Amino acid sequence: MIRSNRIPSVLFDAMERGALVITANARAARVLHQAYAATQQSQGYQAWTTPSVQDWQSWTADLWRQAFYTYPDLPLLLDTQQERVLWKRIQQREAVAVVSPDSLAHLSQQAYALLSRYCAHDQRRQPWTTLDSEHFRSWAAAFDAECSRRGWASSSRCDELLASLVEEGRIPAPAELLCTGFDRLLPSQQRLLDALHARGTLLGDLDSETPPGSRTLICANELREEITACATWCREQLASDPSLRIGILVPDLKSVQPAIDRIFRSILTPRDTSILAAASRPPYEFSLGSPLASVPVVRAALLLLKWLTTPLPEEEATWLLLSGFLATSEGEALTLAALDARWRDTGALSPELPLETARRKLSSAAPAVAQRLLQTLRLVQERPRRWSEWTELAPQLLEAAGWPGHRTPDSAQYQAQQRLDHLFDQLAALDFDASQTTFRDFVRTLTAQASETIFSLESYDAPIQVMGAMEASGQRFDILWFLGIDDQAWPLRGRAHPLLPAALQRKHNMPHASPQQDWELAHAVTLRIAASAPVCVFSYSRQAASGESRCSPLLSSLVATEPKPATAFLQQPRSASAVSLETIPDDSGVLTWPQQRTAGGSEVLKRQAACPFQAFAMGRLHTAVLNRTERGLTAAERGKLLHQALEQLWSAGFTTRDQLINATATGSLASLLQSAVAAIFAPYSREAAGDNWMLTYLEGEQQRLITLLGHWLAIEAQRGPFTVEHVEKRLDNIDISGLRLNLRADRVDRLPEGGHFLIDYKTSLVTSNAWQGERPDEPQLPVYALFGGIDDLQGVLFAQLRANACKFEGLIAAETNAHFAALPKDIAKIGDIYGDTGPEAWESALLNLAADFLHGEAAVNPLHGAKTCRYCALPGLCRVAELQALTEEDNDDDEG
């Protein structure tokens, strides 16, 4: 294995003689410090002088700080937040019709910074051609005027201001300075370096060395295969030499980070895919962090503060209660979780939950939590205050509410809390102009800032470093893999800035100003990457997200050979050091269902047919779905109300077809409908007392149901004569080959010539095909028909009650076929003859399903694939997505 010298000798010598070394980013500076220390140790030293290595931003900030304390006439450099506030204020003053001042302030700040970095502020002297850029030009003039009046400056002008101070001899020039890892120096940076050079600084250039090395090109069929090949390669390399430092570079890390994490974890640390595995550090780490606002402990803090100002949507309130960050003990956490479930089940959770309402609801079951929330609410004040006052109060509010909870923070949580504290400090600096703000605005700004702040955990120097191509500047690796470099992804493409004239951006070579500019930068980065390790693998996929792709033409000068297939890496034998697999038979078995226990209703068999795991989880593990809160009635509630209304009508109103016809003829049907529907809606109306929206909605639902029932009863009146013998008939302790069920038949009609029809109301679209097959979609009616003990059954029928789609559908015996003769065929869809089709075919399917449930058959096997899963709430439990991913992999292997 070729090992790189992680510090080029020229650089090492410069560090030894005390030259100032400037890197493009903080990560590169840290890595350089570590490599220097490792080299000193390898040479037998135990102590050495710390080299002067800093990233550009820290170096210039330090220079400015020193100058600022020495020369009182210097302006105060505004930080990002302070500058944003100023831009927003200027725009609100200048532009009457700004729709989103926050976004526009952000854009203006970016545009101004571009002009600073590309030394192009003088271009603002002439008018610009587009309306947007002209607006920006006038805001920038106002910004400058305000800064000059108040003694402020944008921090984007730091390089330029420092260059002037160097030129004036007000800050000393270092004897020797070397820049390393810069793909391209910005004009403002170049200006500062020129000023230093003019004052005698010796400038060095380290990036001209391009050591020759091994370069391989790999082609995969698609991204998953490419990442899998890369992970397999990493595993083999580390198995042969665990001390390697491996770089995995990607043009746009953000878009592929989740896929890389999933595949690397499964290949490099397969034990960690278990949800029971203790958290461990994988052998790879990402350079890219995530928004601070999305880190759980910070999200909880932000939601709690937001809750003090406005009701929280149900999902956010629930997340907060279940997060554990408001519970001061394990018991309290469990109580809050149980309460949340109960509120859902009883419909007590509304789509939006004010904190005061939550506090009242909590007062009996979780009085300590309620008391803390009350204390917190009392601390908040309405009147505007200075930003620093709010940043002092916010931690007190969080603490009063019990945040961050009872758990001892792990390192990640601790670091996130520290970062939040730092954010409070940054917001306190908004006092710079002595302005005041409301608590609501403070929370909104804090949340926006936390969303913009990228939070990265401290590096633990994992052997595999995964980073974006641009972030890897100044770093050296023993080996590296640059993946995803197809012709669509590399060079990176982007849009020119919308507030600056396109011609100006092209003239100054600003980012994405032209395809040529993107090409040149990507070319420089590609060369730099190729020079940063003695062994480089480049790869791309033929199938990109946006269609077919080819290798990026930027590689043509670097890799002359034909690409190798990624499958060559996948088929590599595992290294000798890899552990051998052991086979452990799983003979734990599943306890059979106790025969004396009732398993519920016919739903059990419906679930067993739809997906055995679903039946197992809900029937045996008692997995319950948390009710979602919806404004208004749920589909299940609407179905229940329809059943109740029909039960009332066919028991209290009339019981025969002729009585129905008579009620229609005498006009009493309308009042029967009205009173039946009003009676079943009464509890809902009582519950909604005082809620005008809900009462109006319920009124509309009642009218809708009355219309639907009126339409349905007109169809019933056209049937042959019948008497309703049972409504909602209970059939308890039905035994299906040892499986005991309690059933409830919607309706049993008796015919005058003898025999019965079994009827099941449905509000969804149904078809009698749903009774067929080994795994019937709707086994309910076949169960009643075969095991319900109904005498002389002459037909089984769905009664589909839907607006504009009412119908009977099912099977009836040949002797009764005149019964529906008066109804059109699309309203009485009578299929095969009951007796010829039905009972026998259904029986074996139902017995098999019952036996499967009793024996604990729990395969994750959805009947209609994704369609079945779409209406199931258990994908998080059965992990069907992972199973499907595995199946796809198997298929791919087969095809391959």
Ligand code: SF4
């Ligand atoms: S999500 Fe799909 S596979 Fe999982 S239990 Fe439900 S139906 Fe079965």
